[in-house]
Amino acid sequence: MTTPQSPVLALRDVHLTLSSRAGEVHILHGVNLAVGPGEAVGIVGPSGSGKTSLLMVMSGLEPATSGTVTLAGESLSGKSEEELARIRRETVGIVFQSFHLIPTLTAIENVAIPMEFRGLSDATARATEALKRVGLSHRLDHYPGQLSGGEQQRVAIARALAAGAKVLLADEPTGNLDQDTGNAIIDLLFDLKTREGATLLLVTHDRSLAARCGRIIEVRDGKVSEGA
Known part of the structure; x- marks a missing residue:
């Protein structure tokens, strides 16, 4: 008899309220969600529904106003x-629509720097291997300005995976790419997710892309439901 695995990510009655000039804005309302190790979850919903805010709360980049978020067995409360920051470095890889690379660092330096912050002595070797896995072994010493959009996103994916992230959060990772390049990036994400055994949460406006995930979560007016 097998023992059910604990969720790698769990949200319990999570609310998020932020302040604005017009007053308080209620963004997330009583979100409950559990994601198991190795799952792929597509997160869909209209613009302004709270999809990106949900990812921010999952990663601890935005603290929940109330409720609990547990990531890889650790409560973020x-x-x-x-x-x-330590939990994120050890657990989470984040890939944004805008690549968020440091323009004055080369590809290998951009990938290595989070691992250097962790004190890993083999950061450069890991970065080299990660860039090789995303097909950029010939671009190690190139700066972001010397790379195409697709190549920059590959660097961002390598950075997210190099330190052995258990959870990969991708927020519209193809939003700034043409269709062919975007399709190649998504194929790469799913291939690496399978090979690395990571959990993938993918925010996208494209339901056909979300359908490649094992589950679809719909966010609407700050509430979460299982999508169809």
């Missing part, structure tokens, strides 16, 4: 910024 009450953690200091230093503790949250």
